[in-house]
Amino acid sequence: MFKKMRLLIIFSLMLASAAFAQEPAKTGDPSDGVVTKKRSPIFRPTKDQIAQVQVILKSKGLYDGESPGVYNPETRTGIKSFQKSNGLKQTGTLNRATLEKFGIELTENQKLMPVSPNSFESADKPSGKGKSTKSGDAPKRAPIFRA
16 A cells, blocks of 8 residues: 555656646747847749739840749849849849849738848949959958957
């Protein structure tokens, strides 16, 4: 009888300690001490905008397919070529800066989203024009002095 009671007490203590060891559920309420960073909205082009881009790319000789309004590898390649020649980061996707360079009308929700500074090609990145640099060379910058 004592063995059974002792086993029952030990088992109960193990369950109780496991329950107390768990962290409380986090509700996202600021009073919990949990701060979650709000994600910025994702820019998504419409099917019509993608179709317009495909027509423009075709007229510029950068795309040779149909204009179904969906991304395909040829569309992405054409967008990258367009982005390269317009000083944009070559992502192969349509962001606000790329659509504006194409001259395509934005939706009301797209107009509310700011242009990402990451949409543009970096100024300190070698453009490939002029003097070439060795692959290990970093661009030289003025030293920063702090008081």
